[in-house]
């Protein structure tokens with residue numbers, strides 16, 4: 001048996017020697033020896049450690065933030081004995097974190113690494129980024145990432161970029177989307193959570209058109225290298241046009257949900273002037289959609305040629321070239337991955353400068369409901385994908401112009417599916433009769449009539 005009593009004098013002597021050393025040897029000299037010993041150890045150690053501090057001056061270190069998120073994905077599965085869990089209002093899911101001084105091992109392409117969260121308490125007056133009013137003690141946090149020296153290149157070139165990428169994806173999936181609105185020259189400080197449930201699975205538009213839009217978006221987000229190589233600004237402009245209730249705003253919501261981009265809903269009618277507009281455009285963050293609805297009627301934009309003397313109609317000195325320059329010019333020199341969407345009910349009223357190629361990359365016509373769009377609506381609202389009344393509805397949809405919004409209204413009645421579809425047939429019949437009457441009255445401008453009715 002091991003005699004623990006024998007150890008007591010030895011331990012006592014060590015403690016005594018340490019105490020005497022601490023008392024008699026000056027602090028600086030002690031520190032010098034200690035760091036010398038550390039240095040000696042490092043010479044022989046096969047390990048390499050990267051220190052990732054939380055702050056770089058006043059700014060939060062993005063690598064620290066990424067490490068925190070990345071380790072959160074590991075925390076629930078790895079061997080750590082303590083993990084922290086949290087959820088803020090902005091987050092959709094729970095976040096896990098390793099606790100202070102806890103170690104987490106990770107394996108990347110056969111290479112083992114070790115992460116450790118180091119927290120040191122200090123006097124807050126010594127930290128620049130710290131809010132001094134709140135407390136006199138602050139904490140400096142950093143991660144230590146340790147691995148074998150010979151893996152240095154792999155860790156720098158592959159592992160850290162991989163950690164950043166995983167974190168970006170997690171963040172993207174977890175942060176709730178926001179919709180920003182503007183005043184005279186600024187975006188609201190408190191954007192509203194964007195909860196629109198519309199997606200490409202529920203949007204009722206022609207299947208082929210939908211595929212085309214989704215492919216276009218996919219191509220855009222993957223095209224970082226293309227835009228860098230060609231020196232073009234990484235942005236894409238869409239013009240959505242069509243009668244009210246055909247799904248322009250719904251399509252924007254589906255795009256935002258698909259790409260996981262925030263929406264900046266720019267109300268031009270309240271923007272002060274070109275200077276304020278520039279400020280607003282610069283305030284749009286990367287990976288977001290800037291939306292300008294009803295571009296034809298929200299503001300009287302001057303023609304480019306007449307821009308030299310902007311007409312001051314009341315408080316508004318904003319011009320079309322101001323808008324176009326701000327979008328084209330500012331976004332080409334700063335920011336990336338921007339989508340801009342204009343909507344209008346009257347494409348023919350738009351200034352050609354807005355429509356020239358390169359400005360609006362894609363023009364999307366959203367039109368009246370066809371049978372494939374109707375089937376999507378029937379699925380959304382009634383959970384029905386086949387029905388004996390479908391044939392009659394298909395026939396009527398070929399004869400009358402009806403918007404998805406009108407059909408959606410018919411299908412949300414609180415009655416059983418068959419009755420609902422029968423009501424829709426009656427509704428389509430009535431529309432057909434009205435159309436016949438208009439024709440016999442000699443009014444050939446049917447679309448105008450339709451739009452007028454929709455707008456009432």
Ligand SMILES: Nc1ncnc2c1ncn2[C@@H]1O[C@H](COP(=O)(O)OP(=O)(O)OP(=O)(O)O)[C@@H](O)[C@H]1O
Pocket residue numbers: 202203204205242243244245246247248249250251345404405406408
């Ligand atoms: N294509 C569609 N798919 C699914 N639902 C649609 C579609 N179009 C319209 N709706 C329904 O009608 C409502 C109004 O549609 P939305 O606001 O998207 O039309 P809009 O084209 O933007 O109209 P406006 O020109 O008046 O702004 C939506 O909330 C949705 O319920």
Ligand SMILES: [Mg+2]
Pocket residue numbers: 248249250293343
């Ligand atoms: Mg709309």
